[in-house]
Amino acid sequence: MQNKMTARNVEVHYGDKMALDGINLDIPQHQILALIGASGCGKSTFLRCLNRMNDEISGCRVSGEIFLDDENIYAPKIDPVLVRARIGMVFQKPNPFPKSIFDNIAFGPRINRITESEAELRDIVHYALERVGMMDEVKDRLQESATGLSGGQQQRICIARALAIAPEVLLMDEPCSALDPIATTRIEELLEVLSSDYTIVIVTHSMHQAARISQRSAFFHLGELIEVGATDKIFTKPDDQRTENYITGRFG
Amino acid sequence: MDFSTLTLLLIALSGLMYVLCCNRVRRTAQTLQQRPKSLLRYYGQNAVIWTFIPAFCFLLLFAFFHSILLEQYYLHIIADVYADSPENQHRLLLAQMKNIAAGILSSEDVQLQNLAQDFAASETLVYRARTWLVVLLALGLAGFAYRKAVPHFRVRESVEKTLQRSFLIAASLAIFTTIAIVASLLFEAVRFFYAYPIFDFLTGLHWSPNIALHADQVGSSGAFGMVPILAGTLLIALIAMSLAVPIGLCSAIYMSEFAHPRFRNFCKPTLEILAGIPTVVYGFFAALTAAPFFRKIGLSLGLEVSSESALAAGAVMGIMIIPFISSLSDDVIRAVPRSLRDAALGLGATRAEMVTKVLLPAAFPGLVGAFLLAVSRAIGETMIVVMAVGTAANLTFNPLESVTTVTVQIVGLLTGDTVFDSPKTLSAFALGITLFVITLGLNIAALALSRRIAERYE
Numbered sequence: 001m002q003n004k005m006t007a008r009n010v011e012v013h014y015g016d017k018m019a020l021d022g023i024n025l026d027i028p029q030h031q032i033l034a035l036i037g038a039s040g041c042g043k044s045t046f047l048r049c050l051n052r053m054n055d056e057i058s059g060c061r062v063s064g065e066i067f068l069d070d071e072n073i074y075a076p077k078i079d080p081v082l083v084r085a086r087i088g089m090v091f092q093k094p095n096p097f098p099k100s101i102f103d104n105i106a107f108g109p110r111i112n113r114i115t116e117s118e119a120e121l122r123d124i125v126h127y128a129l130e131r132v133g134m135m136d137e138v139k140d141r142l143q144e145s146a147t148g149l150s151g152g153q154q155q156r157i158c159i160a161r162a163l164a165i166a167p168e169v170l171l172m173d174e175p176c177s178a179l180d181p182i183a184t185t186r187i188e189e190l191l192e193v194l195s196s197d198y199t200i201v202i203v204t205h206s207m208h209q210a211a212r213i214s215q216r217s218a219f220f221h222l223g224e225l226i227e228v229g230a231t232d233k234i235f236t237k238p239d240d241q242r243t244e245n246y247i248t249g250r251f252g
Numbered sequence: 253m254d255f256s257t258l259t260l261l262l263i264a265l266s267g268l269m270y271v272l273c274c275n276r277v278r279r280t281a282q283t284l285q286q287r288p289k290s291l292l293r294y295y296g297q298n299a300v301i302w303t304f305i306p307a308f309c310f311l312l313l314f315a316f317f318h319s320i321l322l323e324q325y326y327l328h329i330i331a332d333v334y335a336d337s338p339e340n341q342h343r344l345l346l347a348q349m350k351n352i353a354a355g356i357l358s359s360e361d362v363q364l365q366n367l368a369q370d371f372a373a374s375e376t377l378v379y380r381a382r383t384w385l386v387v388l389l390a391l392g393l394a395g396f397a398y399r400k401a402v403p404h405f406r407v408r409e410s411v412e413k414t415l416q417r418s419f420l421i422a423a424s425l426a427i428f429t430t431i432a433i434v435a436s437l438l439f440e441a442v443r444f445f446y447a448y449p450i451f452d453f454l455t456g457l458h459w460s461p462n463i464a465l466h467a468d469q470v471g472s473s474g475a476f477g478m479v480p481i482l483a484g485t486l487l488i489a490l491i492a493m494s495l496a497v498p499i500g501l502c503s504a505i506y507m508s509e510f511a512h513p514r515f516r517n518f519c520k521p522t523l524e525i526l527a528g529i530p531t532v533v534y535g536f537f538a539a540l541t542a543a544p545f546f547r548k549i550g551l552s553l554g555l556e557v558s559s560e561s562a563l564a565a566g567a568v569m570g571i572m573i574i575p576f577i578s579s580l581s582d583d584v585i586r587a588v589p590r591s592l593r594d595a596a597l598g599l600g601a602t603r604a605e606m607v608t609k610v611l612l613p614a615a616f617p618g619l620v621g622a623f624l625l626a627v628s629r630a631i632g633e634t635m636i637v638v639m640a641v642g643t644a645a646n647l648t649f650n651p652l653e654s655v656t657t658v659t660v661q662i663v664g665l666l667t668g669d670t671v672f673d674s675p676k677t678l679s680a681f682a683l684g685i686t687l688f689v690i691t692l693g694l695n696i697a698a699l700a701l702s703r704r705i706a707e708r709y710e
């Protein structure tokens with residue numbers, strides 16, 4: 001299996017405080033990788049390293065290398081804005097812009113000048129909505145505000161918005177933690193479908209979710225990557241005692 | 253006993269009642285083997301409320317009203333006794349009588365001396381009655397509270413209700429004061445509109461209140477048309493806003509989105525210092541520095557610039573408003589959630605794109621609200637324009653000429669020797685109420701807009 005992204009010796013500091021310590025992790029193409037671990041262990045921090053969102057946090061320093069295909073996205077000549085245009089990100093709380101549904105999804109293509117023609121833009125928006133299975137739900141109200149949708153719909157709009165920039169990788173930080181079980185199920189089903197075309201990294205607090213949807217899982221503990229491997233193995237016979245404790249709920 | 257002694261007495265009595273009631277509840281609770289329904293200190297507080305508040309309120313009311321009532325009473329007597337002297341003399345006589353009673357003045361007039369004696373006597377009597385009443389009221393209610401200090405009385409509810417009520421009173425006091433101010437403005441303005449038609453006031457193109465002092469010219473001359481001064485006010489506010497909005501907004505954007513934290517920590521306090529400069533200082537800066545400066549520049553360009561140009565006053569007022577706008581805009585921009593910024597950046601937007609395409613549209617209603625508040629400040633601003641702007645009411649939109657503003661006119665109309673019920677003076681109240689209505693409208697609109705943005709992101 002080919003690796004889409006590779007992290008080598010990634011270290012992150014917030015001011016003087018170390019948040020991640022020497023992370024080495026391979027992210028295989030067209031699979032779902034789940035990042036698990038207790039709160040504050042650095043999962044979100046690592047996720048933000050993957051599309052250089054940490055650059056936007058003042059006081060945050062990242063060292064090490066992360067390769068997207070064969071290119072080090074932390075090389076000096078790389079423009080982080082262009083990196084982010086290749087990687088989609090979905091956040092914990094649904095965060096649609098206070099604009100129409102159409103404008104939300106068209107935001108990325110417009111910003112990145114993917115197309116100049118209105119017709120193509122419409123196609124892109126429709127395609128993204130199809131992919132998240134929302135075309136039928138919203139096709140008559142594309143011009144209505146996205147903030148008026150339900151939480152689960154908003155989150156799927158956010159996923160569609162990320163897909164509209166045709167990303168190679170999709171990063172998701174606890175995308176279901178603000179949603180009810182039905183909306184969660186819909187998103188999980190959606191991720192399974194998407195994983196055949198996209199490389200997905202998802203942070204989750206739910207063991208069941210990780211077990212249901214991911215092929216590989218990585219367990220973080222206090223800023224270190226303890227163990228990574230096939231999800232089946234991590235959940236049934238982990239190598240490390242700390243992983244087992246976490247899985248079985250003995251701490252965290 | 254005078255006011256402060258009585259107050260001290262009340263405080264002492266309240267303290268005593270606090271201790272007594274607490275003790276009584278504790279003792280009865282012990283003998284009856286019964287837990288008090290509320291904490292002990294609430295019984296004490298209840299006693300304090302009953303002992304202190306009604307008696308003290310009575311004391312306050314008495315202090316406010318007794319002299320008025322007493323004087324009214326004696327004014328009637330004087331009116332009877334001096335029935336043949338003209339009515340406007342009566343107040344003078346009353347004042348004399350009071351001074352005689354106080355021993356400041358002596359008089360040959362036997363009638364007045366007698367009256368003064370009566371007055372002094374009734375004053376003493378009234379004061380004595382007050383003291384007794386206060387003491388009796390306090391003691392009586394203290395006794396009532398003491399009797400109620402029993403363990404099974406749920407005293408906490410009643411104490412809390414009293415607290416709630418006193419907050420309500422405090423709140424309504426503020427509202428009541430505002431209403432009272434507006435009412436008095438309105439009252440005087442209505443008197444003005446009896447002398448001068450409201451329609452002419454609102455639409456007249458000519459403002460020269462000094463001519464109108466002569467009664468025969470009022471009404472016929474149309475000298476109270478407020479259009480020129482309203483236009484002048486708006487012109488200056490417009491100049492101020494067109495300077496302050498771009499600078500204030502850009503500085504707010506820079507501070508919140510681009511500046512290094514260390515730079516921001518230096519700049520924000522600096523801007524706040526700018527906001528703390530007294531407006532008189534801006535005023536003489538406008539009059540002595542800015543106005544001559546603009547005049548000189550104008551001359552070198554071959555333009556005629558008045559030495560009291562609207563431009564100078566407006567520009568300085570703009571400088572004064574910059575920190576106001578920048579700090580309000582900063583609040584509004586910060587209220588846009590971090591998650592929206594992340595969403596835009598995560599899609600490959602640059603910071604500048606994020607600001608122009610997401611932040612500003614999302615903050616737009618709030619920003620407009622902030623600007624409206626600033627306009628309302630600019631319109632109500634007084635000191636700068638009083639010092640830097642003329643009093644001649646030219647109807648012009650040329651910023652290089654001299655104009656006048658509503659506030660300048662109000663100051664001019666009410667300072668110096670004025671007859672209080674001439675149309676000239678009363679017109680100040682009409683201007684005042686107009687100013688009030690305008691700023692009120694602006695503030696309400698601003699509030700509605702910022703509500704809208706708050707609702708969107710709660």
Ligand SMILES: Nc1ncnc2c1ncn2[C@@H]1O[C@H](COP(=O)(O)OP(=O)(O)O)[C@@H](O)[C@H]1O
Nearest residue numbers: 014019037038039040041042043044045046057
């Ligand atoms: N913006 C920040 N500034 C300072 N410290 C941070 C910041 N974000 C995260 N941290 C710290 O980094 C550590 C990892 O946080 P995070 O990556 O959010 O953990 P997780 O997502 O696993 O709960 C925590 O100890 C947290 O306090």
Ligand SMILES: [Mg+2]
Nearest residue numbers: 043044045173
């Ligand atoms: Mg997190």
